[in-house]
Amino acid sequence: MKSPVTGGNRVELITTFPTDSIVKIYQDNLKVDTRRFFKGVPAVELYECTETGYRFYHPETILGDGQFYADLHKDNEGYYSKTRWEHKYAIGQIKATDKVLEVGAGDGFFLEQLKKANIDALGLELNQDAIAKGAKKGLRMSGEMIEDHAAAHPETYDVVCCFQVLEHIYNVKSFLDGCIKALKKGGKLIIAVPNNNPYMFKQDKWHTLNLPPHHAGLWNKKAFMELQNFYNITPQDIIVEPLSNMKPFAKQWYLAQRNYFKETKPVLGGIMSLVPRPVYKAVVKLFSPWIDGCNIVAVFTKN
Known part of the structure; x- marks a missing residue:
């Protein structure tokens, strides 16, 4: 067993989740059928990378596909929120002259805000329908993986950002390596994820959308602080949205x-x-x- 964030083998098993229970929770709470992700998997394991505190689910084959997210969006109004605290915070970190890359641009809502501020920005997004919608709004979007884009455009951007994306990625190391490679020296990497300390809402390990197939891993402040020991980056600021906002x-x-x-x-x-x-x-x-x-x-x- 390897840590998806460090590539090392310093991991420990925290707990297991019977897949029948996960399937029932998604059906009861969100009316989404997740049975196909757990065929031949009686239980999902949750491991912790002991070098960082990052927690991740195993096996990686249980993660959601495009149809899963379409089902979530269809039956759960508000899944893609238009009002995000992290967007407002990130805008404050970006200068008018910055060249920005958003990884996992989704419906292009953040790119629209950058466009209104006349900031040069490109979004990477794998959903072709989202790219088409973005094009109609005059947004620049590409259907590339960050690893491929960074290989073709190394040290190009002043800011690379991703919002509510990293928690869905199993191979964290490959993803972060790509983000960092695309950055200029001295550039900013801005990441927003759900806060888990160690689970959503402290100890609510059965919080539906915190479970696979929706989430691949669980982040907290400690895990982010430890990244400086494994990547060529230095933490500038790590903040948690207060409950009063929610x-x-x-x-x-x-x-x-x-x-x-x-x-x-x-x-x-x-x-x-x-x-x-x-x-x-x-x-x-x-x-x-x-x-x-x-x-x-x-x-x-x-x-």
């Missing part, structure tokens, strides 16, 4: 803590179960600016 998630956050403590500290979990919703809602709202939310942005400089 009001719909406050209830989920509290219930995740309650359920976790019901298993690990039954007395505390029992007390939390007795707290009326208006009370815990008010308390969570009061402290939400200091509670880590669901997203994390890491900004690195290429050495």
Whole structure:
């Protein structure tokens, strides 16, 4: 077993997930059939790269395909959010004269913001329908893999960014090597992913979209900090979106803590179960600016 982020063999098994349970969760919560991804796989394993703290699911054959994401988008309105905290933050990191590459440009929403600011930008995207839609908006998009694009355009960009992409990638090392190769020396690498510490909402390991086939791995601040030991980059800033930005998630956050403590500290979990919703809602709202939310942005400089 190799770590997808370092290529080394310092990994340990954290837990396993019966695939029948994963299939049921996706069907019940999102009405998406995931059975085809788990044929011949009775259980999914979650490993941790002990050198970085990055956690990843195994085997890699269980990850989603184009049809899976089309199903998610079709039946779950709001899956592709147009309002993203990480976009606003990233714009503040980009100068008007920068040449920008977005890896995994999706529907081109971030590229549109850059275009309005007259910033030179190109998006890489494998979904041909998305590329066609982007072309109608006057956006520059290409259907290349980052590894191939970087090989043809080394040290070309002032900024390389990817939003909510890295958590879907199994071969993290190949992906990051490509991103860094495409950067000029001194350029910025901006990455946004869901925040897991160690799981979404602290200990909610059964959070549906955090599981495969949707996610390949789980990131947190420590894992990003450790990347400087394996790649030619230096962390500039690593910040977590506060829960106060994500009001719909406050209830989920509290219930995740309650359920976790019901298993690990039954007395505390029992007390939390007795707290009326208006009370815990008010308390969570009061402290939400200091509670880590669901997203994390890491900004690195290429050495």
